[in-house]
Amino acid sequence: MVMQRTANPLKSVQFRSRPLKKAFAEHMLRWYDQNQRTFPWRIAPNDHETAPSPYRTWISEMMLQQTGASTVVPYFHQFIQTFPTLDHLAQASIDQVLVLWQGLGYYRRAHHLHKAAKIMAHQGIPQSYEGWLALPGIGPYTAAAITCIAQNQPAVAVDGNIRRVFSRYFGMDGPDWIKNVWKKAEEQLADTRWGDYTQALMDLGAGVCKTKNPACIECPLVDQCHAFSTGTPTKWPTKIVKNQKKKQFGHVYVIFDDQKEHVFMHVTPAQDLLGGLWRFPGSIWALQPSPDPTGYDFSGTLVHLFTHITLHLKIWVDTGSYRNKNGRPYDGDTHCIDDASILLSHPFKAMAHCDMALPAQTKEYSHTTGLSPQLSISEDYENTWGRWIPLNRIHEYPLSRLMQNVLNQAHASFVSSGIIE
Numbered sequence: 578m579v580m581q582r583t584a585n586p587l588k589s590v591q592f593r594s595r596p597l598k599k600a601f602a603e604h605m606l607r608w609y610d611q612n613q614r615t616f617p618w619r620i621a622p623n624d625h626e627t628a629p630s631p632y633r634t635w636i637s638e639m640m641l642q643q644t645g646a647s648t649v650v651p652y653f654h655q656f657i658q659t660f661p662t663l664d665h666l667a668q669a670s671i672d673q674v675l676v677l678w679q680g681l682g683y684y685r686r687a688h689h690l691h692k693a694a695k696i697m698a699h700q701g702i703p704q705s706y707e708g709w710l711a712l713p714g715i716g717p718y719t720a721a722a723i724t725c726i727a728q729n730q731p732a733v734a735v736d737g738n739i740r741r742v743f744s745r746y747f748g749m750d751g752p753d754w755i756k757n758v759w760k761k762a763e764e765q766l767a768d769t770r771w772g773d774y775t776q777a778l779m780d781l782g783a784g785v786c787k788t789k790n791p792a793c794i795e796c797p798l799v800d801q802c803h804a805f806s807t808g809t810p811t812k813w814p815t816k817i818v819k820n821q822k823k824k825q826f827g828h829v830y831v832i833f834d835d836q837k838e839h840v841f842m843h844v845t846p847a848q849d850l851l852g853g854l855w856r857f858p859g860s861i862w863a864l865q866p867s868p869d870p871t872g873y874d875f876s877g878t879l880v881h882l883f884t885h886i887t888l889h890l891k892i893w894v895d896t897g898s899y900r901n902k903n904g905r906p907y908d909g910d911t912h913c914i915d916d917a918s919i920l921l922s923h924p925f926k927a928m929a930h931c932d933m934a935l936p937a938q939t940k941e942y943s944h945t946t947g948l949s950p951q952l953s954i955s956e957d958y959e960n961t962w963g964r965w966i967p968l969n970r971i972h973e974y975p976l977s978r979l980m981q982n983v984l985n986q987a988h989a990s991f992v993s994s995g996i997i998e
């Protein structure tokens with residue numbers, strides 16, 4: 578979890594050699610030398626031959642921002658194999674990056690990574706905390722983590738795991754405890770080996786000082802730990818009451834061509850959730866369910882959890898029976914909506930019908946005929962391009978996990994009804 582803090586965490590660091598600070602850092606470094614976790618982006622503390630790579634550290638920290646380390650490992654391998662250097666990444670297309678990011682979630686990170694690579698290819702790799710912080714997608718925690726791990730400079734990085742260690746060790750609670758943890762972390766910063774020290778705290782928080790069942794008996798800090806001394810270490814840190822997830826409802830339309838060899842999709846606008854990824858056309862997500870559409874077969878409801886939303890998405894399928902009079906549904910014919918009266922009640926079929934940006938007149942029709950809101954063509958679709966995608970090449974298109982699940986569900990209902998094998 579990235580801390581939302583904009584001030585430079587180094588500003589108030591004071592390099593005092595107080596005994597408590599020294600003991601804390603020494604315990605942590607000694608423990609790390611014996612117990613560090615191994616990851617493909619890391620340099621082991623006893624490896625004096627290999628220099629840390631800012632590029633690999635940056636990639637890993639971007640992936641780790643919202644995702645657990647064990648999930649990140651195969652993605653990291655694949656990413657580095659495809660883009661071994663900054664230049665490879667800077668020269669790639671955003672689609673190539675997004676394809677590798679599929680399944681990791683929080684796709685804005687991939688866009689940021691791509692943008693930042695292009696900036697660094699021109700300006701060079703930053704050499705300071707402030708330089709990293711100025712790049713897209715990098716907040717105070719990530720900037721500090723890269724600076725100390727890859728460039729061994731003193732920087733204070735406090736993520737959720739490290740916050741928990743400090744909160745328990747010093748018994749920190751109250752309304753300002755999160756702010757105070759940063760201050761405490763600055764005071765305790767080691768005098769040397771800043772990268773190892775930060776990674777030691779990360780590893781202790783992830784593997785020993787766990788949220789539930791901390792393994793205090795294995796902890797190098799146990800002798801001085803306030804939370805342990807009370808007998809109830811899990812009372813720290815103070816629980817943050819999270820807002821309940823909002824329920825949202827929507828419809829999504831999976832339109833296959835007659836041969837069931839292509840499926841109609843379009844790119845999510847960059848500013849939207851899952852921006853830049855390919856998606857099936859669908860309604861706007863709303864707080865209340867909207868009436869079911871007619872003219873499609875119901876395939877099932879998918880419940881998908883986002884950080885702040887529980888989405889109930891009804892999946893509707895169609896096999897492309899709404900071809901134009903010339904029988905050319907996806908050849909880029911701009912004039913294919915000959916019978917608008919049929920297509921008006923099926924605006925997404927209209928999109929699929931043309932395999933191109935929605936013609937302006939279709940939008941006007943939808944305004945004048947008073948379609949039910951869930952089927953109206955939203956402004957979002959005004960400049961959206963759609964495409965018939967061959968199913969056997971769909972892996973070349975970046976899809977969110979949600980859309981992969983939608984496709985699987987639609988495909989399964991076709992198989993179960995015997996329409997396709």
Ligand code: SF4
Pocket residue numbers: 742745746785786787791792793794796797798799802803804805810
């Ligand atoms: S002694 Fe227990 S509660 Fe204290 S820091 Fe170590 S693992 Fe966490």
